[in-house]
Amino acid sequence: MSNDPVADIAIRARNVTLTLGSREAPTDILRGIDLEIAAGQSIAILGPSGSGKSSLMAILSGLERASGGDVTVAGVRYTNLDEDGLARARRGRVGIVLQAFHLLPTMTALENVAVPLELAGAEDAFARAAEELAAVGLAHRTTHYPVQLSGGEQQRVAIARAVAGRPGILFADEPTGNLDGATSGAIVDLLFERQRAAGATLVIITHDPALASRCDRVLTMRDGLIVSDSQ
Numbered sequence: 530m531s532n533d534p535v536a537d538i539a540i541r542a543r544n545v546t547l548t549l550g551s552r553e554a555p556t557d558i559l560r561g562i563d564l565e566i567a568a569g570q571s572i573a574i575l576g577p578s579g580s581g582k583s584s585l586m587a588i589l590s591g592l593e594r595a596s597g598g599d600v601t602v603a604g605v606r607y608t609n610l611d612e613d614g615l616a617r618a619r620r621g622r623v624g625i626v627l628q629a630f631h632l633l634p635t636m637t638a639l640e641n642v643a644v645p646l647e648l649a650g651a652e653d654a655f656a657r658a659a660e661e662l663a664a665v666g667l668a669h670r671t672t673h674y675p676v677q678l679s680g681g682e683q684q685r686v687a688i689a690r691a692v693a694g695r696p697g698i699l700f701a702d703e704p705t706g707n708l709d710g711a712t713s714g715a716i717v718d719l720l721f722e723r724q725r726a727a728g729a730t731l732v733i734i735t736h737d738p739a740l741a742s743r744c745d746r747v748l749t750m751r752d753g754l755i756v757s758d759s760q
């Protein structure tokens with residue numbers, strides 16, 4: 530840890546709001562989120578369906594722009610960035626794992642991990658991708674296409690892809706939502722293992738209190754607000 534308190538904050542949100550829908554019928558999705566997450570922390574976000582968990586994660590991970598407030602992630606202030614600016618801010622700083630895996634069907638497991646690295650300018654993209662796939666236990670599946678992989682294997686590829694760029698922050702939105710119980714346990718173990726190996730901050734959205742209890746800190750959302758914080 531550095532002595533600079535600002536450097537030790539991975540995520541800072543101040544009065545973040547999100548309003549969607551039409552001008553005539555706006556819906557307030559996030560209604561003033563204030564949050565600081567320390568670098569290296571694991572944090573779970575719980576809350577009923579529709580409470581705004583995915584929306585908050587989309588904003589913190591730079592996939593979506595807030596309607597108001599201020600967001601700074603990994604030292605980059607998102608406020609005033611356009612979509613290209615947000616995409617640049619994500620690259621190399623943020624890794625994202627989603628419930629539905631989102632692998633490209635026309636690419637092998639190896640290509641799914643290597644191509645984003647290549648686009649980010651890595652010269653050794655394929656060698657690094659092979660290492661990442663080995664680290665998630667898939668050294669024997671590198672030439673398989675997503676359709677040839679089980680759900681758990683696809684999520685391992687997605688985790689390898691998310692951590693391959695060595696991001697400081699890893700976001701996971703219900704990463705086990707499409708998996709059975711036994712597979713889920715192994716995927717969660719893997720997420721925490723990869724987080725520790727990278728020294729990354731981990732933000733997980735989950736409906737599973739047992740998973741949440743493994744995190745350093747647990748937030749609960751309701752109606753677009755954070756209503757409890759275990760910290």
Ligand SMILES: Nc1ncnc2c1ncn2[C@@H]1O[C@H](COP(=O)(O)OP(=O)(O)OP(=O)(O)O)[C@@H](O)[C@H]1O
Binds near residue numbers: 549583
């Ligand atoms: N484009 C949109 N226009 C209007 N409302 C939207 C839009 N997108 C999402 N919402 C609403 O925003 C609210 C928050 O959605 P969000 O997906 O963030 O919730 P969540 O807590 O992640 O839910 P779940 O656990 O079911 O995934 C929901 O009520 C949803 O219907």
